[in-house]
Amino acid sequence: MNETLIDSFRHFVTSEQLFTPDDMLLLTVSGGIDSVVLCELCYSAGYKFIIAHCNFQLRGDESDKDEQFVQALAKKYAVRFLVKKFDTNAYAQAQKCSIQVxxxxxxxxxxxxxxxxxxxxxxxxxxxxxxxxxADDNAETVLMNLFKGTGISGMRGILPKTGRLVRPLLFAQKKELLSFATKNGLVYREDSSNASDKYSRNYIRHNIVPAVEAIYPQASVNINKTITHFRDADVLYNQAIEHHKKKLLEFRNGEVYIPVLKLLQASPLHTIIFEIIKAYGFSSAQTDEVLKLLNSETGRFIVSPTHRVLKNRNWIIISPLQAKSDAIIVVDKESEVIFFENGRLSFSHKKYQENKSALPSAQNIALLDVKDIRFPLLLRRWKQGDYFYPLGMTKKKKIARFLIDRKMSLVEKEKVWVLEMNKKIIWVVNQRTDNRFKVNDKTTDILQIKFQPA
Known part of the structure; x- marks a missing residue:
């Protein structure tokens, strides 16, 4: 046995705190040299394991022979064998992704x-x-991340441990695994797809790395040494980013508010903005667009597949994209509670009291004269062209202008709903009732509508 590799294996597992001899491991075994050596090292080092094999049914008879080989391997070590066949092509088509993904x-x-x-x-x-x-996989991953521009987090490569997922061979180069397999007479399967350069990793493995190592023979070794430094740097980097986020981000009702002036004082600004927006689906290329927003007029925005970054006066607001609802909810005379996407409306009837001060006056409550109300009412999202007579005013006003005067952001405007009767807006929900339907000295019965947010 190659005691050096086994000792290095034990040392790496212990130093990285990957697992203990008391743990049961699930070894993912393809039948290739890497996973075969993994089995032998775990067995020789005294770790407990079971073997799992995926048959992706991509290479016909070759895939079935891989399965049979791994089953025999499990029998050799007298361990449990789990196998699952996948219709990988069908899944890729259904999910619209590549075979590798x-x-x-x-x-x-x-x-x-x-x-x-x-x-x-x-x-x-x-x-x-x-x-x-x-280790060779790790070096290739770092190169791929560098070419793709994933930032400093991509430079840390493959981590030895991520939750329940562990990789105890990251210390060893491929040539060490080959030497170990040869000296110990280990038999393994060759995957024919590994020879194809149509996959980006294979192209880097077969062409880029050898070309670099022709100039720098220790390139892969040095990349793996540098990975250790990047892992440490990544920890410090994330600590600094979190410090900036705590100072800059305010969370309000599912949205993120960032004061523009405060953000402009942060440094390095480009990096800080990228680290803030990437969690919301924005790419590194959109960082410059967000930078431009800082000095733009109110209302400018950019979007990711899931979120929007909006400039609103002295704030940058990050909010989830919401599918606009064209739904119209009918409110009958018998309705007591109506639910919609913003929350709920509760309807109740009250006798008019001469003491007006006893009536509720909160913004989320509409008080309307019953004699002026004709059911059914329609609850819907406001639209361009809508107008009403704001309470206290005798002239009509477009809701668009009303919301601008209220200094509402684009995101806030999109959440506004109205209650309509016979093509007349009687209440801009949670904002203002219409003056034409207000309670007055001749009112005998009051319709009270209360809005409660979701």
């Missing part, structure tokens, strides 16, 4: 199902999912 999603969904619901498989409960990623 489909295979990754399918296998990790299954692996996580095993470690969280192992009773289904009548196996000892595995605590960790163990993969055979090694």
């Amino acid at each position: 489909a295979a990754r999603e399918l296998r990790y969904q299954w692996f996580n199902e095993i470690v969280s619901s192992s009773r289904i498989y009548e196996a000892a409960n595995p605590q960790y999912i163990v993969t055979a990623h090694h």
Whole structure:
């Protein structure tokens, strides 16, 4: 046995606190050299494990032979063998993703199902999912991240441990695994797809890395050494980013408010903005667009697939995109409570009291003269062209102008609903009632409508 590799394996597992001899491991085994060496090292080091194999049914008979080989491997170590066949092509088509992405999603969904619901498989409960990623994989990942521009987080490469997912071979280079397999007579399967350069990782592995190592023979080794420094730098970097976020971000009703003047004083501004907006689906290329918003007029915005960044006076507001509802809700005379996306409206009838001060006067309550109300009412989102006579005014006003005067942001405007009767707006919900339907000295009965937010 190559005691050096086994000792290095034990040392890496212990130093990175990946797992202990008491833990049950789920080894993800393809049958290739990396996962075969992983099995042998875990067995020789005395760790407990079961084996899981994915048959993606992408290479016909070759895929089935891989499955049979891994099953024989499990028999050799006298451990539990779990296998699952996937219709990877069908999944990729349904999800509109590549075969590589489909295979990754399918296998990790299954692996996580095993470690969280192992009773289904009548196996000892595995605590960790163990993969055979090694140092060469890590160097390739960093290069791919560098080319894609993922930022400093991409430079830390593949982490040894992410939750229940552990990678105990990251310390070893591919040539060390090959040497170990040769010296110990380990048999493994060759995946024919590994020879194809149509996959970006394979192209980097077969072309970029060898070209670089022709000039710098220790390139992969040095990249992995640098990865350790980047991991430490990433921790410090995130601590600094969190410090800036705490000073800048205010959370209000599912939206993020950032004071423009305060943000302009932050440094490095470009990096801080990117780290704030990337959590909301924005790309690094959109960072410059957000920078331009800081000095733009109110109402300018940019969007990601899920969110919008809006300039509103002295604030930058990040809010989720909401699908506009064209729904119209009919309110009958018998209605007591109506639910809609902003919350609910409660309807009640009251006798008029001469003491007007006893009547509620909150913004979320509409008090209307019953004799002027004709059911059914319509509850809907306001639209351009709508107007009403704001309480206290004898002239009509467009709701668009009313909301501008209220200094409402674009996001706030989109959430405004109105209550309509016979094509007349009787209440801009939670804002102002119409003067034509107000309670007066001749009122005998009052319709009270109360808005309660969701």
